[in-house]
Amino acid sequence: MFDKSTWIRLPRNVVVGHGVLAELGDAVGELYLSGTPLVVTSPSPNRIVGDRVRDQLPDSETVVVEEASFDQVQKVIDAAERAEAGYLVGLGGGKPIDTAKMASDELDVGFVSVPTAASHDGIVSGRGSIPEGDTRHSVAAEPPLAVVADTEVIADAPWELTTAGCADIISNYTAVADWKLAQRLKGVEYSEYGGALSQMTAEMLVDNADLIRPGLEESAWIVVKALVASGVAMSIAGSSRPASGAEHLFSHQLDRIAPGRALHGHQVGVGSIMTAYLHDGPDGLWKDIRDALASLDAPTTAEGLGVSDEELLEALTSAHEIRDRYTVLGDGITEKAARDVAETTGVI
Numbered sequence: 001m002f003d004k005s006t007w008i009r010l011p012r013n014v015v016v017g018h019g020v021l022a023e024l025g026d027a028v029g030e031l032y033l034s035g036t037p038l039v040v041t042s043p044s045p046n047r048i049v050g051d052r053v054r055d056q057l058p059d060s061e062t063v064v065v066e067e068a069s070f071d072q073v074q075k076v077i078d079a080a081e082r083a084e085a086g087y088l089v090g091l092g093g094g095k096p097i098d099t100a101k102m103a104s105d106e107l108d109v110g111f112v113s114v115p116t117a118a119s120h121d122g123i124v125s126g127r128g129s130i131p132e133g134d135t136r137h138s139v140a141a142e143p144p145l146a147v148v149a150d151t152e153v154i155a156d157a158p159w160e161l162t163t164a165g166c167a168d169i170i171s172n173y174t175a176v177a178d179w180k181l182a183q184r185l186k187g188v189e190y191s192e193y194g195g196a197l198s199q200m201t202a203e204m205l206v207d208n209a210d211l212i213r214p215g216l217e218e219s220a221w222i223v224v225k226a227l228v229a230s231g232v233a234m235s236i237a238g239s240s241r242p243a244s245g246a247e248h249l250f251s252h253q254l255d256r257i258a259p260g261r262a263l264h265g266h267q268v269g270v271g272s273i274m275t276a277y278l279h280d281g282p283d284g285l286w287k288d289i290r291d292a293l294a295s296l297d298a299p300t301t302a303e304g305l306g307v308s309d310e311e312l313l314e315a316l317t318s319a320h321e322i323r324d325r326y327t328v329l330g331d332g333i334t335e336k337a338a339r340d341v342a343e344t345t346g347v348i
């Protein structure tokens with residue numbers, strides 16, 4: 001058996017644009033998959049585009065997931081076994097897509113991603129995340145065989161989901177800075193290609209932040225392309241390092257301390273403001289990150305995330321405990337240092 005952990009695994013067909021949902025049948029047909037397609041979706045995407053998807057996937061079956069949990073992953077596995085599913089189609093935001101991704105990994109069948117919201121880079125990546133239990137960060141999973149992202153549908157999704165996707169990409173700045181730091185201080189393997197690609201997606205988003213506006217389909221297009229590139233960077237690296245540093249540790253810890261208050265992307269965006277400051281000090285990139293987030297209407301403060309100052313400081317001072325990933329937080333920062341950075345950057 002080969003050691004596939006060293007392989008670069010990428011989607012084969014990535015179809016992004018206006019009305020491309022109509023091309024789903026072709027994009028899947030080209031993959032030579034066989035067996036019953038099982039559509040894994042959640043209530044809103046099912047209502048909005050479920051029938052259009054099913055029309056193109058003859059004899060498909062559907063399972064609706066209510067939340068991202070291991071129970072729901074098992075529900076999908078059971079439905080797939082009953083239907084003798086040949087492959088899974090994740091239709092919706094991160095909840096149904098990651099549930100389908102985790103179930104397809106377990107079942108060892110292919111998986112196709114049809115995002116209806118551009119809320120984070122998990123919609124295209126080979127990383128699976130179910131925010132339950134002890135492991136809040138993503139784990140290795142198979143990337144989708146194809147991604148079909150209809151910008152007409154995504155542009156109609158609630159605007160905050162798009163701004164969360166933007167913030168998840170902007171946070172790549174600090175993720176790459178943490179990755180380089182870990183290479184210098186801990187000898188962590190760094191990929192120049194993975195790092196450069198990830199950094200470029202963040203730069204493009206910050207440079208284009210003024211063009212990203214609600215109701216503009218071009219905005220959805222810019223964000224989805226960036227999410228695809230970020231997913232590719234993670235595949236090149238063979239880890240989430242290009243897109244996940246201390247700002248993600250902070251967000252994962254916030255998910256434990258104050259679950260369900262804010263979207264993943266919004267949390268990592270605020271984390272990124274603070275960890276950029278920790279990297280570069282007062283004259284560094286943190287203001288550019290904050291201003292880009294503010295111009296998108298993404299949160300830049302604890303209040304904007306719906307968390308108290310104390311909850312935010314607790315997450316920042318304990319974030320290093322989340323996983324074995326060296327970042328600018330080292331083996332932890334003091335409460336005073338956390339308060340200083342949060343106050344200086346205006347986060348609290």
Ligand SMILES: NC(=O)C1=CN([C@@H]2O[C@H](COP(=O)(O)OP(=O)(O)OC[C@H]3O[C@@H](n4cnc5c(N)ncnc54)[C@H](OP(=O)(O)O)[C@@H]3O)[C@@H](O)[C@H]2O)C=CC1
Nearest residue numbers: 042043044068093094095098116117119122127129157264
């Ligand atoms: N792999 C990774 O790296 C990561 C994965 N994740 C995963 O993603 C999940 C969160 O993703 P997120 O996208 O925020 O969650 P959801 O899939 O729950 O989507 C967020 C909300 O948007 C709604 N929605 C989706 N598309 C549309 C649309 N086109 N129009 C109107 N409403 C829409 C959903 O409605 P409804 O619920 O009614 O269907 C839901 O209420 C986490 O639980 C985790 O599993 C998170 C971070 C990273």
Ligand SMILES: O=C(CO)COP(=O)(O)O
Nearest residue numbers: 121137138240243244248
């Ligand atoms: O969200 C991610 C990248 O944007 C995945 O990162 P984690 O591995 O920290 O969950």
Ligand SMILES: [Zn+2]
Nearest residue numbers: 120121168268
């Ligand atoms: Zn993320």
